[in-house]
Amino acid sequence: MRISEAESIVMQALWARAPQSAEDIVAAVGPAQGWQEPTVKTLLNRLLNKGAIAADRDGRRYLYRPLLERADYVHEESKSLLDRLYGGQVSALVAHFSRSERLSKQEIDEIRSLIEEIDNEP
Amino acid sequence: MRISEAESIVMQALWARAPQSAEDIVAAVGPAQGWQEPTVKTLLNRLLNKGAIAADRDGRRYLYRPLLERADYVHEESKSLLDRLYGGQVSALVAHFSRSERLSKQEIDEIRSLIEEIDNEP
DNA sequence: CGCATATGTTTACACCTGTAATCTGAAATG
């Protein structure tokens, strides 16, 4: 099941910390997004229906926690973009950014050590 | 102006070859997507309204060509994903893929030479 | 125990998107 842009903002909040009450989540994302409380409630409900999160009763309210894992979501999104725009090649994306945006020294070093690291694996 | 998924398929066809008539484009993307001719026509019109493509009269028909550049589109999409999911760090994306999917020897080599290359720039 | 209040649920609604049929107008053809 696909997660929309707005829904993913709520997921981010839950991935950052869980479980959280609706109130917590409203406080976490509402101001930054300019969302009213009912908006966040709707998103929580849609995520519940999609099975992306779960709700556990806690007294008068619910505590929400993610069921969909962040790594899985990130992977799906990234893979889809990579396939659509870069022929599935990570290197093509790196090539794009190495040209269009100057990568910082740190970024370069990090990528280099990542490459060395995996290159030394069996 | 945002370009939808379906619209971007049409753009891909135009980026691959331009200008093309509506008929050409239908032939290029229709079968693969399972789209009827009117569907592609609608997408062309929406892209025209969005200013993403232009149409030049050619006898009884039009020849379409992209106005939005592929590199710009690719950059927007990639940047948005990188910002949303990787804190804007290309290295974080590389890290993700180096773990979740085994990168091919070729990919690794390519990334390495890209890194060496830009590291030798001023 | 009745009422106010806080939570969650249902309903709303406009806009976008995917998908396509129908309409219109101009060009080709007889």
Added chain:
DNA sequence: CATTTCAGATTACAGGTGTAAACATATGCG
């Protein structure tokens, strides 16, 4: 010149999305 034909424009329509109000319900307080 009347008619057919074909390309493009207009209209359609269901489902998803962003955004939110209204409603229902349980719970704590007086």
